[in-house]
Amino acid sequence: MKKTILSFAAAAAVMSFGTMAAQAATKACFIYVGPIGDFGWSYQHHQGLEEMKKALGDQVETAYLESVPEGADAERAIERFARSGCNIVFTTSFGYMDPTNKVAGKFPDVKFEHATGYKREHPNVATYNSRFYEGRYVQGVIAAKLSKAGVAGYIASFPIPEVVMGINAFVLGAQSVNPDFKVKVVWANTWFDPGKEADAAKALIDQGVDIITQHTDSTAPMQVATERGIKAFGQASDMIKFGEKTQLTSIVDDWGPYYIERVKAVIDGSWKQQDVWGGMKEGHVVMAPFTNMPDDVKALAEETTAKIKSGSFNPFTGPIAKQDGSEWLKAGEVAEDGVLLGMNFYVKGVDDKLPQ
Amino acid sequence: MRIELVKRPERSKLFAALSPFIALGLTLIAGAIMFSLLGKSPVEALYYYFIDPLREVWSLHELAVKAAPLILIAVGLSICYLSNNWNIGAEGQFIIGAITGSILPVMFPDFQSWIVLPLMLLMGVAGGAAYGAIPAYLKVRFNTNEILTSLMLVYVAQLFLDWMVRGPWRNPAGMNFPETRTFSPSAVLPEIWSASGRANWGFVFAIVAAVALWFMLSRTLRGFEVQVLGQSPRAGKFAGFSQSRMVFFAFLVSGGLAGLAGISEVSGAIGQLRPTISPGYGFAAIIVAFLGRLNPLGIIAAGLVLALSYLGGEAAQISIGVSDKVVRAFQGMLLFFVLACDTLILYRIRFVGASAAKTVEARQNV
Numbered sequence A: 001m002k003k004t005i006l007s008f009a010a011a012a013a014v015m016s017f018g019t020m021a022a023q024a025a026t027k028a029c030f031i032y033v034g035p036i037g038d039f040g041w042s043y044q045h046h047q048g049l050e051e052m053k054k055a056l057g058d059q060v061e062t063a064y065l066e067s068v069p070e071g072a073d074a075e076r077a078i079e080r081f082a083r084s085g086c087n088i089v090f091t092t093s094f095g096y097m098d099p100t101n102k103v104a105g106k107f108p109d110v111k112f113e114h115a116t117g118y119k120r121e122h123p124n125v126a127t128y129n130s131r132f133y134e135g136r137y138v139q140g141v142i143a144a145k146l147s148k149a150g151v152a153g154y155i156a157s158f159p160i161p162e163v164v165m166g167i168n169a170f171v172l173g174a175q176s177v178n179p180d181f182k183v184k185v186v187w188a189n190t191w192f193d194p195g196k197e198a199d200a201a202k203a204l205i206d207q208g209v210d211i212i213t214q215h216t217d218s219t220a221p222m223q224v225a226t227e228r229g230i231k232a233f234g235q236a237s238d239m240i241k242f243g244e245k246t247q248l249t250s251i252v253d254d255w256g257p258y259y260i261e262r263v264k265a266v267i268d269g270s271w272k273q274q275d276v277w278g279g280m281k282e283g284h285v286v287m288a289p290f291t292n293m294p295d296d297v298k299a300l301a302e303e304t305t306a307k308i309k310s311g312s313f314n315p316f317t318g319p320i321a322k323q324d325g326s327e328w329l330k331a332g333e334v335a336e337d338g339v340l341l342g343m344n345f346y347v348k349g350v351d352d353k354l355p356q
Numbered sequence B: 001m002r003i004e005l006v007k008r009p010e011r012s013k014l015f016a017a018l019s020p021f022i023a024l025g026l027t028l029i030a031g032a033i034m035f036s037l038l039g040k041s042p043v044e045a046l047y048y049y050f051i052d053p054l055r056e057v058w059s060l061h062e063l064a065v066k067a068a069p070l071i072l073i074a075v076g077l078s079i080c081y082l083s084n085n086w087n088i089g090a091e092g093q094f095i096i097g098a099i100t101g102s103i104l105p106v107m108f109p110d111f112q113s114w115i116v117l118p119l120m121l122l123m124g125v126a127g128g129a130a131y132g133a134i135p136a137y138l139k140v141r142f143n144t145n146e147i148l149t150s151l152m153l154v155y156v157a158q159l160f161l162d163w164m165v166r167g168p169w170r171n172p173a174g175m176n177f178p179e180t181r182t183f184s185p186s187a188v189l190p191e192i193w194s195a196s197g198r199a200n201w202g203f204v205f206a207i208v209a210a211v212a213l214w215f216m217l218s219r220t221l222r223g224f225e226v227q228v229l230g231q232s233p234r235a236g237k238f239a240g241f242s243q244s245r246m247v248f249f250a251f252l253v254s255g256g257l258a259g260l261a262g263i264s265e266v267s268g269a270i271g272q273l274r275p276t277i278s279p280g281y282g283f284a285a286i287i288v289a290f291l292g293r294l295n296p297l298g299i300i301a302a303g304l305v306l307a308l309s310y311l312g313g314e315a316a317q318i319s320i321g322v323s324d325k326v327v328r329a330f331q332g333m334l335l336f337f338v339l340a341c342d343t344l345i346l347y348r349i350r351f352v353g354a355s356a357a358k359t360v361e362a363r364q365n366v
Helices: A002-024 A041-059 A072-083 A094-106 A132-146 A161-177 A194-206 A220-228 A256-267 A295-310 A337-341 B013-037 B042-054 B057-082 B090-101 B103-107 B116-142 B146-166 B201-219 B221-231 B233-238 B243-270 B281-291 B296-320 B324-346 B354-365
Strands: A026-031 A060-065 A088-091 A111-115 A125-130 A151-156 A182-187 A211-214 A231-236 A247-253 A275-278 A285-287 A327-329 B002-007 B347-352
Touching: A026 A041, A026 A072, A026 A256, A041 A060, A041 A231, A041 A247, A041 A256, A060 A072, A060 B296, A072 A088, A072 A094, A072 B057, A072 B243, A072 B296, A088 A094, A088 A256, A094 A111, A094 A125, A132 A161, A132 A211, A132 A231, A132 A247, A132 A285, A132 A295, A151 A161, A151 A194, A161 A182, A161 A337, A182 A194, A194 A211, A194 A220, A211 A220, A220 A231, B013 B042, B013 B324, B042 B057, B042 B296, B057 B090, B057 B201, B057 B221, B057 B243, B057 B281, B057 B296, B090 B103, B090 B116, B090 B146, B090 B243, B090 B281, B103 B116, B116 B146, B116 B243, B201 B221, B201 B243, B201 B296, B221 B233, B221 B243, B233 B243, B243 B281, B281 B296, B281 B324, B296 B324, B324 B347
Parallel strands: A026 A060, A026 A088, A088 A111, A111 A125, A125 A275, A151 A182, A151 A211, A211 A231, A231 A247
Antiparallel strands: A247 A285, B002 B347
16 A cells, blocks of 8 residues: 555656656657567667667657557647657658648747658748668669569559659669669558568569568568578668578668757757758768678679769769650759659659559 | 356346446556556556546547547447447448548639538538448348458558549649648638637537437337347348348448548548548447447447547657557457456356266267
8 A cells, every 4th residue: 555655656746847857858759650669660760769869868858659640640649749848859750741730830839850741831840851762772783783583573662752762763773783674563552561561572572583672661571581582672770680691781761860960959959940851971871781792792882882972973863764765864964852752753664553 | 177158147237337447447457567567657657548638628629539530430330230230341431431521622622612511521421321331232132241341341442542642632732742632721620619629520520429329229210120120130020120221221320420430530630631541440439339338328438438548548658658569458458358347247157167068068969
């Protein structure tokens, strides 16, 4: 009984001091679309949170919500954060775009950072994203070097510009090595569903691809590739422990530096609205170690990475033809960001019809 | 030894009334044990779960937002289940209602008038009801199993919505992202009391629907017909009730209400169509219907309790840092205890010893 009373008292104390503590430290809050254990997208954002926590120590207090569905629930979750004393809220999925802006209008003193979106309707909303396509180009180069079949399989989530851009970059990278290289695409219509992703991987392998890459977040395709003895690329995080003999490399989303920078800006009062699209150069996109490949392929992959990182090469540099053979970019012409962000067409060499 | 469930000759009125509270008590105890094992203070956890969401007005609004579709769908389902029609496809009827209800704001965004909203709601009801009529027709005409057909139509509806927002209905100014244009103000379901939170008229619809169906079930001939045909189709036939008309009636009512829930959710809470508009309301409503014992008034309470468990789960995640999985396990416990308690009102457990079991078998063999 005594213990119960004590814990009652403790609970009451926690509740009343909760608000005071929030004033001392800056509170940074995160909303994830998947579970933090997905070892992909949400996991990487959570790693970023941990990195930020480590770097800023006592100055910052954090909270997060995982598996928040996009839709009416997102608005409630965001508003709950805004009301619970968060100074900055990171909403880390595209579907949170409108709810983020709606809540931001109601809480002008709270800063909001929305990942992968384009709407900044209030001065307290910033957006951020990474140029993952840079990494996909490098993957394409590796795939074309290693594939004997000349066909790679691509497990895609949803036909949004972000994903289409990745498929195109992969194909362009592959064609820089082998102009006849083909890519087969399966739309899983999910960001995270290990069962569906595994089925997609099996279907692709049965169709004769000998390398698979994915734009979904679970490690299931990597595990299927391992069972079937082919090579694969990881997604969002370094998935090497799920395919020691399988993973060639992985595009690692490193959100840590960005989160540190932005939370710091809130602490010292210099936070401003912005739209950041960082890539390899800014350290937002990092390639996991190149493994399970001969030295010459590794050297070429490293060279390509270095070129992109230094800014001397852009994967979307002409001449590039669209899937139907019509010209998209003239020789030497570089795609504008605006076109990439609204991309809804394939380049030549994709063996799929883009769902429209 | 074997365990058997034996039907009780009569159910205790006292325990029927007490059972939800016993279930809640058992959930609290089991939850407290789980939270202690995780090293969290159980008192604090339960506080955030059940009390914290009720402390603030905005949170009560959110409770109404979350409960409205659950109640609206579940009261419709109660008619189905009472009349022995197993509509598992409310999720699909919800989605189709949302789509048909969105025709005006998406295709004719310049048509702005006070009439838009009532038309949208009517079209939503019509769409949901029409979609519900498909399994009803198949059942009456071809004697198909409505559990399967209604469930499979859910996937059809989900994929149809997905295709619509990526293709024909994609927002022309939306950078190719899969969503429709946002609804104009005249197409948005107003908030009940917007100064304090965002609960919209969907909650009012839910309460009105529940009271109306309660009245119908308990006070009208049609309600009697539902119950008779559900419990004994043969008796219903003798009374001159038509089984096939009841199938259509049940599916049209539940489909229409699910459709109304769909368009209310899209118009009131989301403001546009997106690839996913429901975190499984159509399925969660099945639980709500049974938690509320298929009584429309009980369903109001059940919908609010389930909604509270979602909100409380969020509060607990943020405040004491338990994972989303713990939250769901706790929700599962609540449902388990409620259904288990209800089962024990209707049945008792009998332990059958090995020798007794043999005699039973021997008897069966004879």
